[in-house]
Amino acid sequence: MINEKYIKVLYINLETEKIHIEHREDLMQYLGGVGIASKLFLENLKPDLPPMDAEQPIVFAIGAATYVFPVITKTVAMFISPLTGELGESYAGARLAMTLLMAGYDAVVITGKAKKQSYLSIATNNVSVKDARAIWGLSVTEVGQYIRDRERHKGQADGKRSILYIGPAGENGVSFAGVTVDTYRHFGRLGLGACMGAKNLKAISVYGNRSIPILNHKKYLKLYQQLYKKSTVTEYMAKYHDSGTPENIMPLNKGGGLPTRNMRTNSFEEAGRVCGESFALKNLVRKMSCTGCPVGCIHIGMYRREFDKGHEYEAISVSYDYELIFALGIFLGISNTDSIIALINEVEEYGLDAISTGVCLGWATDALEKGYITDEDTLVNLQFGKPEAYITAIGNLAKGVNAFYQALGKGSRHAASIYGGGEFAMQIAGNEMAGYHTGYGSLVGAAVGARHSHLDNGGYSLDQNNEAFDEDKYVDALFTEECERCMTNSLIMCLFARKIYDRQTIIDSLNALGWTLTDEDLTAIGRRIYKIKLEIKKALGFRQMGVKIPKRFFETPSMNGILDEDVVKSMIRKYSEKTEEFLTSEGD
Amino acid sequence: MIVMFYGEVKKFTNGDNLIKVDALYDLNSLIDKLSELYSKDFHKIVTENEWLILINGEATTTTGAMNTRLKEHDKIEILPMAETG
Numbered sequence: 001m002i003n004e005k006y007i008k009v010l011y012i013n014l015e016t017e018k019i020h021i022e023h024r025e026d027l028m029q030y031l032g033g034v035g036i037a038s039k040l041f042l043e044n045l046k047p048d049l050p051p052m053d054a055e056q057p058i059v060f061a062i063g064a065a066t067y068v069f070p071v072i073t074k075t076v077a078m079f080i081s082p083l084t085g086e087l088g089e090s091y092a093g094a095r096l097a098m099t100l101l102m103a104g105y106d107a108v109v110i111t112g113k114a115k116k117q118s119y120l121s122i123a124t125n126n127v128s129v130k131d132a133r134a135i136w137g138l139s140v141t142e143v144g145q146y147i148r149d150r151e152r153h154k155g156q157a158d159g160k161r162s163i164l165y166i167g168p169a170g171e172n173g174v175s176f177a178g179v180t181v182d183t184y185r186h187f188g189r190l191g192l193g194a195c196m197g198a199k200n201l202k203a204i205s206v207y208g209n210r211s212i213p214i215l216n217h218k219k220y221l222k223l224y225q226q227l228y229k230k231s232t233v234t235e236y237m238a239k240y241h242d243s244g245t246p247e248n249i250m251p252l253n254k255g256g257g258l259p260t261r262n263m264r265t266n267s268f269e270e271a272g273r274v275c276g277e278s279f280a281l282k283n284l285v286r287k288m289s290c291t292g293c294p295v296g297c298i299h300i301g302m303y304r305r306e307f308d309k310g311h312e313y314e315a316i317s318v319s320y321d322y323e324l325i326f327a328l329g330i331f332l333g334i335s336n337t338d339s340i341i342a343l344i345n346e347v348e349e350y351g352l353d354a355i356s357t358g359v360c361l362g363w364a365t366d367a368l369e370k371g372y373i374t375d376e377d378t379l380v381n382l383q384f385g386k387p388e389a390y391i392t393a394i395g396n397l398a399k400g401v402n403a404f405y406q407a408l409g410k411g412s413r414h415a416a417s418i419y420g421g422g423e424f425a426m427q428i429a430g431n432e433m434a435g436y437h438t439g440y441g442s443l444v445g446a447a448v449g450a451r452h453s454h455l456d457n458g459g460y461s462l463d464q465n466n467e468a469f470d471e472d473k474y475v476d477a478l479f480t481e482e483c484e485r486c487m488t489n490s491l492i493m494c495l496f497a498r499k500i501y502d503r504q505t506i507i508d509s510l511n512a513l514g515w516t517l518t519d520e521d522l523t524a525i526g527r528r529i530y531k532i533k534l535e536i537k538k539a540l541g542f543r544q545m546g547v548k549i550p551k552r553f554f555e556t557p558s559m560n561g562i563l564d565e566d567v568v569k570s571m572i573r574k575y576s577e578k579t580e581e582f583l584t585s586e587g588d
Numbered sequence: 589m590i591v592m593f594y595g596e597v598k599k600f601t602n603g604d605n606l607i608k609v610d611a612l613y614d615l616n617s618l619i620d621k622l623s624e625l626y627s628k629d630f631h632k633i634v635t636e637n638e639w640l641i642l643i644n645g646e647a648t649t650t651t652g653a654m655n656t657r658l659k660e661h662d663k664i665e666i667l668p669m670a671e672t673g
């Protein structure tokens with residue numbers, strides 16, 4: 001907690017509706033964010049019970065420098081992923097971190113299952129479980145409106161409230177259902193939405209009205225101004241504001257690292273039609289920011305949808321970025337920006353993770369074409385490049401309309417285990433791939449990463465640097481970066497800001513808030529947190545050596561050519577040995 | 589030899605999209621040449637901005653990185669690296 005020597009944890013048991021607060025001095029060694037979330041998660045985890053059991057915890061945490069410095073905007077969520085069966089970790093921006101800080105809580109631990117369908121209202125000194133039966137079954141937009149109308153606090157400005165909610169996919173237990181935060185941000189990956197649904201929890205509203213005194217104001221102000229300047233007038237963040245992450249499409253396509261049509265190929269002949277420039281020219285209507293960020297990288301795109309005959313139109317607007325365009329566009333062979341926005345909108349309304357949805361539908365299209373499944377399973381004729389059928393399929397998936405969609409709703413690995421076609425189910429350790437087939441760094445990085453995400457250790461960056469590939473160097477770099485990101489995610493800064501916050505800047509920022517830390521301390525904190533994450537994974541039965549990578553990863557050339565399966569196996573083995581040694585080592 | 593610049597990279601080349609240069613020995617000497625042409629330390633810029641360099645469409649990580657031998661008709665493409673957060 002800023003200015004204090006403890007971490008303030010709010011515990012909520014939905015079943016008993018018992019709520020209590022603890023001031024935990026012992027958690028200070030984990031700094032905040034993912035550090036305290038990991039520790040609290042491990043303490044409350046029930047490894048012997050199924051992932052969706054009511055006893056399993058969901059933990060939210062903010063960081064040691066949340067909101068008080070620019071671009072430090074994220075909240076972390078930890079849970080057991082119903083998709084992978086092990087560590088679930090996801091980050092979201094918007095207003096949530098700021099409101100938790102203003103409400104006075106560093107972390108929230110939620111256990112139990114509410115007796116009836118409910119939502120949580122969290123405010124300073126006031127937490128309650130409220131009836132949500134009237135909104136169960138509603139789409140994400142509808143539930144957002146409902147909670148906004150009802151959760152009004154005396155003297156409240158809207159900017160001081162944040163709302164998280166799930167859609168029908170989360171209620172129906174789709175393993176990759178996400179959670180929407182304040183309309184345009186998400187805890188997207190690994191199925192937090194299904195975990196909330198399993199707890200009968202439709203939404204969480206957080207309101208905070210404290211103000212936080214800055215003790216060393218002079219030092220703080222000087223540093224804040226420098227960081228603000230770095231975020232706004234230098235080149236560091238300019239590209240995120242300009243075209244945003246869709247800028248990635250061009251280098252990935254040119255370099256041959258853009259997974260296209262269920263990764264049958266590594267480049268898309270129509271990439272130019274769906275790149276950042278095309279979206280900007282055709283659909284971009286505004287840019288937004290998470291609270292506490294002067295950058296504004298959230299790109300809102302709009303298209304006009306005809307909802308009835310007789311010139312009846314409505315404006316559909318969604319936030320878009322590279323991953324969404326990849327998964328719901330390029331991966332499905334769709335090259336029309338309006339259609340991609342329509343698909344994003346569908347995924348949004350049902351509350352699904354866009355990446356897993358797109359990748360699962362890519363597998364289904366291939367499986368249908370190859371005869372593993374039939375039209376009777378898919379109910380629509382899925383074909384690459386044809387958006388209408390995908391729109392219907394998304395609804396079928398969220399609702400689990402038949403046995404096939406119920407299986408697909410548990411992820412592509414699960415569906416392929418029933419219907420076949422595992423060699424082209426593009427997942428790694430159960431998590432559907434992100435849009436980078438760049439080389440050994442991205443593939444091994446996802447296999448060994450704590451949450452099997454490209455963001456765990458930035459393997460895709462290694463593949464694009466200009467140094468020759470070296471197996472051992474890559475393994476070391478992935479390990480070091482994983483620890484580093486554990487440390488930065490304890491602040492919790494937006495990953496886009498990693499060039500602004502170098503080690504010295506982090507030390508100075510924390511120093512202005514009363515911490516006295518050295519470079520060595522930061523290294524130790526990162527390693528300490530990673531160790532806990534590895535312990536969680538071990539408790540949940542995960543073994544790096546057990547990861548089986550689908551054949552297509554070795555058939556379709558990556559940005560660095562065809563990948564050799566033996567090299568990947570050898571790298572995973574080396575990484576596994578490294579982590580085993582690390583786990584048994586003394587201290588941090 | 590043709591050297592092409594894309595996206596953000598053009599901010600460092602005074603807006604140039606493409607230049608033709610005489611064959612150079614390797615990528616290191618190409619970066620020297622760019623530093624000379626644009627009066628900037630391109631070695632530092634390439635590292636700091638984590639640019640992606642392609643030789644005839646291939647990433648340099650597999651072609652032997654900065655010591656890669658270049659040929660007269662090679663097409664070099666310099667792009668901003670794909671990044672996310």
Ligand code: SF4
Pocket residue numbers: 071072073093094240288289290293294295296297298494495496
């Ligand atoms: S850079 Fe974008 S995602 Fe990151 S904090 Fe700012 S607005 Fe949010």
